[in-house]
Amino acid sequence: MTLLIALAFAEEPLPASSRVDHIVWAQPFTLQTPHPYRHTAVPRDIDRGWLVELRVDPTAMLARQIGVPGLWIGDDLAVRTNWDHLGGCAVVWVPGDHDLRNEPVFFGSTTLPERMDAERSALEHTAAREKGWGPVPVRTLETKPLALADLRGLMAIAADRIEACSTADDARLEALRAK
Amino acid sequence: MEVSLPMVWLLSLAILGCRTDSRCPSEATAVVCDEGRAIECADGRSVATEECGAGDICVPDAGCVTCATLLPDALTVPIDPQPLDGAEAWRTLGWRAVAVEGSGTAMLAVDGPFEAFDSTGALASRIDLPGHVFLRATAGGTGTLSVTIEGCGDLSDIALTARTDPGLTVTPRAAGVAASFVDAFPLGGSVRVGLDPVRYPDRIGSTGHLYVVTDRDRDAWLADPSLTEAAALLPRPVTMVDGTLADNLFEVWADIDPGPSTLGAFDVVIDWDDDGQLGPGDQIDGLDGPGFVALPDLSEPGPFTPRIDEVSASFFLTQRVYWPIEIDSFDTPAPLVVISHGNGHEYDWYDFLGEHLASWGYVVMSHRNDTMPGIEAAASTTLSNTDAFVRNHALIDSSLDGRIDVHRIVWIGHSRGGEGILVAHDRLRQGNAAVQALQADDIVLLSSIAPTVFQDPRQASPADVPYHMVTGGADGDVTGGVGDPVFPGPCGLCQWWRLLQGGRSREHVTYLHGAIHNDFNCCGVNDGNAVNAPKLGRIATHRYVKGLYLALLESELHGDRALGEVLRRMPDDLALPLPSDFAVATQSRIARSGEGLFLDDFQSQTEDPTVSSGGTAVRTTATGYLEGRLDDGNNLFAANANDPMNGMTQSQNDHTSIAARGAVLEWDGPATWEVDLPDAARDVSIRRSLSLRVAQATRHPSTLALGDTLAFGIGLVDGSGTEVVLPTAAYGRVTEPFERSGLGAGVGWGNEFNTIRVGMADFESLGLDLTDVRTVRLHFGPDHGSPVGRIGLDDVVLEDR
Numbered sequence: 001m002t003l004l005i006a007l008a009f010a011e012e013p014l015p016a017s018s019r020v021d022h023i024v025w026a027q028p029f030t031l032q033t034p035h036p037y038r039h040t041a042v043p044r045d046i047d048r049g050w051l052v053e054l055r056v057d058p059t060a061m062l063a064r065q066i067g068v069p070g071l072w073i074g075d076d077l078a079v080r081t082n083w084d085h086l087g088g089c090a091v092v093w094v095p096g097d098h099d100l101r102n103e104p105v106f107f108g109s110t111t112l113p114e115r116m117d118a119e120r121s122a123l124e125h126t127a128a129r130e131k132g133w134g135p136v137p138v139r140t141l142e143t144k145p146l147a148l149a150d151l152r153g154l155m156a157i158a159a160d161r162i163e164a165c166s167t168a169d170d171a172r173l174e175a176l177r178a179k
Numbered sequence: 180m181e182v183s184l185p186m187v188w189l190l191s192l193a194i195l196g197c198r199t200d201s202r203c204p205s206e207a208t209a210v211v212c213d214e215g216r217a218i219e220c221a222d223g224r225s226v227a228t229e230e231c232g233a234g235d236i237c238v239p240d241a242g243c244v245t246c247a248t249l250l251p252d253a254l255t256v257p258i259d260p261q262p263l264d265g266a267e268a269w270r271t272l273g274w275r276a277v278a279v280e281g282s283g284t285a286m287l288a289v290d291g292p293f294e295a296f297d298s299t300g301a302l303a304s305r306i307d308l309p310g311h312v313f314l315r316a317t318a319g320g321t322g323t324l325s326v327t328i329e330g331c332g333d334l335s336d337i338a339l340t341a342r343t344d345p346g347l348t349v350t351p352r353a354a355g356v357a358a359s360f361v362d363a364f365p366l367g368g369s370v371r372v373g374l375d376p377v378r379y380p381d382r383i384g385s386t387g388h389l390y391v392v393t394d395r396d397r398d399a400w401l402a403d404p405s406l407t408e409a410a411a412l413l414p415r416p417v418t419m420v421d422g423t424l425a426d427n428l429f430e431v432w433a434d435i436d437p438g439p440s441t442l443g444a445f446d447v448v449i450d451w452d453d454d455g456q457l458g459p460g461d462q463i464d465g466l467d468g469p470g471f472v473a474l475p476d477l478s479e480p481g482p483f484t485p486r487i488d489e490v491s492a493s494f495f496l497t498q499r500v501y502w503p504i505e506i507d508s509f510d511t512p513a514p515l516v517v518i519s520h521g522n523g524h525e526y527d528w529y530d531f532l533g534e535h536l537a538s539w540g541y542v543v544m545s546h547r548n549d550t551m552p553g554i555e556a557a558a559s560t561t562l563s564n565t566d567a568f569v570r571n572h573a574l575i576d577s578s579l580d581g582r583i584d585v586h587r588i589v590w591i592g593h594s595r596g597g598e599g600i601l602v603a604h605d606r607l608r609q610g611n612a613a614v615q616a617l618q619a620d621d622i623v624l625l626s627s628i629a630p631t632v633f634q635d636p637r638q639a640s641p642a643d644v645p646y647h648m649v650t651g652g653a654d655g656d657v658t659g660g661v662g663d664p665v666f667p668g669p670c671g672l673c674q675w676w677r678l679l680q681g682g683r684s685r686e687h688v689t690y691l692h693g694a695i696h697n698d699f700n701c702c703g704v705n706d707g708n709a710v711n712a713p714k715l716g717r718i719a720t721h722r723y724v725k726g727l728y729l730a731l732l733e734s735e736l737h738g739d740r741a742l743g744e745v746l747r748r749m750p751d752d753l754a755l756p757l758p759s760d761f762a763v764a765t766q767s768r769i770a771r772s773g774e775g776l777f778l779d780d781f782q783s784q785t786e787d788p789t790v791s792s793g794g795t796a797v798r799t800t801a802t803g804y805l806e807g808r809l810d811d812g813n814n815l816f817a818a819n820a821n822d823p824m825n826g827m828t829q830s831q832n833d834h835t836s837i838a839a840r841g842a843v844l845e846w847d848g849p850a851t852w853e854v855d856l857p858d859a860a861r862d863v864s865i866r867r868s869l870s871l872r873v874a875q876a877t878r879h880p881s882t883l884a885l886g887d888t889l890a891f892g893i894g895l896v897d898g899s900g901t902e903v904v905l906p907t908a909a910y911g912r913v914t915e916p917f918e919r920s921g922l923g924a925g926v927g928w929g930n931e932f933n934t935i936r937v938g939m940a941d942f943e944s945l946g947l948d949l950t951d952v953r954t955v956r957l958h959f960g961p962d963h964g965s966p967v968g969r970i971g972l973d974d975v976v977l978e979d980r
Contacts, residue, residue, distance in 0.1 A: 033493070035493075035494065038549060038552040038556045038559075039551070039552050062704065063522065063523025063524070063703065063704050064522065064523065064656050064706075065521055065522050065523075065594045065595050065631045065656050065657050065696075066631060066656070066657065066663060066670070066672055066673065067663060068522065068551075079551060080551060083523045083704070085704060112552065112553030112554070112633060113551065113552040113553060114552035114553035114554075114555050114556055115553060150493060150494065151493070151494040152491065152493070152494050152497075155494060168704070171525070171528070171701070171702035172525045172702075174527060175497075175525040175526060175527050175547070178489060178491055178497050178527075179491055
């Protein structure tokens, strides 16, 4: 297995740390209109998930086209809503139900999310475990789901979180709040 | 025309005296004909009668005319290979006319690549006299026109020579090239007319007046051939003198300024018979489309008022729409331009481009793009947003209903979006797109801004759609380099130019020195911080890009030849606004859809460097000549004697079927590279231009020794051994590699190709026989330009367009 992992990351060794410090806040949500989740090789429509604010290594938050590491929350790749490369505020959402206090949270490889199949996912999680990456501290965990019409409602709430925590995302707030 | 005035007139006058004659018109002076006699009339009386002699005929108003002098000995006939759509009278105005005097009927016989027409534009084997025969050539070559008139017998044949008609307006060139025929003139430039005595020897000694007329279309010219000069541009007399094109240049407009917000379009006419009308025998540049265009600053707003609307049906069906509020007054529906942003970008970051294009009459829709998952997701969003807009745009505003041409759609994508549009079009072609109202043929132009290359370029390919790419030399994200600054190792997905090779249609490439990745939007992060190179800046980039896209769209969507020159001519020759300390390298590959003959594109016959891809002989005296993949051999740009393709980023590990290939060579003294033409292609008189792509080799000792832009000579050799060599410096400079460091020792980024294009007329005006060209020969060394250099060479093409 170690050999397989080494081959998988031959061109891109994982960094020394998970680059995730802690979860600042998280709240579950539901969507009246399902939304396609494409951060996987097998896209699916989702109607629930978690909106999560984290503190992370700012270098992992640089808005780029290439070399963008995927942020794992449990078995799912999170969907970024902002790019705070200065302060390291990350507001993301993940589909489905998650036990955020007990699931691993880490930045993985730069493989495009839509190419992330079960085999690659397993390799990344195995590599993370071998590095000792696991759950991260959680400051605030809301339990009451946000009942939203569609993803635009979620993005409006995300925009409020971003505006409060991020130092590098002013130019995208208007678009995130578009109705 | 010789008209005899013999003494018999005087004798007749003395014997017969003046008397009323029913053959004479009343109250007019004229010469009328009657059974071989010429009768001079005044106020209804015959005042003299002449018996025309043997071999003469009587011509009304001219009298007795010697048949042998009715027609010219030789004529140059313009090549017009466009198919005919029945009788098209308007086209006769652009053909060569022969006036045939006399009465009755003239029988016509023509051979060679020529056709004869009557004044209705119908193919003709006879015309009524007096009248005109109109001639066109459908290919290069020579032939004869024979005219038979009753009473004259067979007249002497007219020798015909077919020539391309490059128009009348020229831009002067540096020493070694008199001038080049062009259609576009920049603000503040000078419009000249060039009459080429080599091309039109039969007009030497002719005099006329030169008119600059506000552009009329062909129907308008046919309906109203009167010559009314444009304001402040008075007609000026011209005489074609013996000599060269350089001896026959006439300035018609100095320091041009068409005024703001307008493309100043004009036609040029030489009224050779000075009758104040465009008629047979005159010359026109601009019969169908403008003769020339005086370009304003294309980055300035156009004449229309942009309006912006936001629409959203779901998170990834969210759009910002820019459109001209005057759209309901347009004669034809406006094309649709779709913008697909890149990763970490937003759909509302392209106001500068959307508003600009809307002010020039385009409808622009910029949509939210799902780029984070990757290119497939981005492609899906481009498709779904375009499809939704096509179906629902009337809901935005009723005045848009029916006013958008949804079958002329342009996709512009930035970064991941720039690759996504190619994948989206591939899906349309393959029938794999989940759309309701969109067909592959509806996408008429694709344009990528600094695109990624995650997918195989066989899939992310422009295929048969005209394609454009603009990238920046200081890009700190998709760098265009062989490696990534953050992650070590090869970076195939950074090498944008790989996407070009799968194209089979026209391709235009713009490489802006100093532009970073996010200079192409309003608000992206400064990705140039870690780039050690001069920066152009967002303001200058936006200014350039606005003009670039206007030229691209007008050229590709409206067929505007003049604005197409902004893409085809080298930037030194026709520039968009750019700070003087920054350069731009451009490529314009216009023959990829079959509109030309590739003498050598290095894609085949790869085993033998002495054989071109066209199967003809290649010879060179240059050093280090090598054909191969345009693929840097390692992950560094540092000079490396073991890496002859150092700096090439056109083909990283690409499948053999589309791998870009080319050649490299160098010199430090006189040297040549030459390729022969196929026997069957030696007549290049129907071709428009010769082009080739050249790049300086980054960080190579020869490039460093030159330390400047690069120049050499381009020669054509005809069957008589005559060679005309034109200096590339007269057309523009081969750019010096952008002064960016990184990826190994030294300074200089990837090898940037420049298209050098020389008009065939430029060779012909210096005496080359275009009907029998044997060899294209490149001359390097101090006598022809740069004393030292190393280049990449590709795509030596004879172009038709």
